Amino acid sequence: MNYHTLAEHIPSLRRYAIALLHDRNRADDLVQDTLERAMKKFSLFVTNSDLRAWLFTIMHNIFINQISRRREVMDTGDTAVQDPSAYNMAEELIVARDFIIALQQLTDEQRSIILLIGLEQLSYEETARVLKLPVGTVMSRLARARERLHALLNGEAGPQLRRVK
């Protein structure tokens, strides 16, 4: 167990953070904070097996703290949707943009669940540990999050993703 092992997980931590926050600078800050805390606690962590889930747990805790701090300051309640053109990926394709916007319109928790399971391929049990929720709750919220994302893409988002029946 060494820092190499930790380093292996950085790309997927970044992928998750960028998808979660939709802001590369903030995402890299979040990864940096996560790594700092992880290295401080590293010796406490003995087994290699769920290092990944452990790192996502640290990241989630930092994310939640930041959110609550931000909420106190801004008190807007709603997650701001950033200008998707700031995201320099496939921006020409409206579909991709609609998807990113819809993803940002989910609640933070819905987005976390969808990303941890669908993108990072964490198991339901791992996701439950990361988010400190019962497994059954994770599963029911995953279902709701996916339905909501689908509804956003079909209704409130642009016409390109409206499915033709």
Added chain:
Amino acid sequence: MSKSPIIKDEELHAYVDGRLSPQRNAEVKAYLAANPEAAEKVRVYQQQNQMMHTLFDRVLHEPLPAKLENMLPAPVPRRSYRAVAMIALSLMTGGMSGYLLRGEVTHTIMVAEPFTGRAAVAHAVYAAEILHPVEVGAENEAHLVQWLSKRLGHQLRTPDFTSFGYQLVGGRLLPGDKGAAAQFMYQTGDGARLTLYVSVKDSGMEQTAFRVQEENGQQVLYWVDDNLGFALVGEKGRNQMLDMARVAYQAMSF
């Protein structure tokens, strides 16, 4: 409908996420075949997962920003770009003889080419489309080729992939980085689809030999010639994709 086993909604999600036992997985699969409504849900969820991978997987292959890289005392392991460069070089010198790398490709080659990202997204979006996969169908092939050639300002051709079991479905015009891009779609008898994305070369694109990129099980084979960038996107094995890329390259070049 015959009596079907009771499949809970949760299990549809677990199916999408690959979290069922092999036995239960088979049961759900059979259930889906008889229940279009449930199958549609599954398709929607699968598409969501696929879209996230298409959009975000490339982050995995980006170089880390310095502030992250500098955090760890040991260097972050990197892919061997040297090996990649060697392969590319051997391809260049192979030149027109048509030599291509085959089974020896062991590295997934990752190069940040925005046009391959657009090709992958366009594939994810339109290859999944049932009713309107293309704007102009293969029955108007001559018109399709003429139209897209005109819009891209370069003579295009449709490669013949019938020896691989793929027939031309048609094509469409797409937005590229600086101007127009084209997508040709092919399909096998059992519905597997493959797309060939063609984009006008811009200053950010460097001429390359064939390169392979993998995104979420999708192989993206791409190359850039004097004027155009090409990306072949499909789910087939890498070797077959390489063979098809060679056919496409020859069709487009000669």
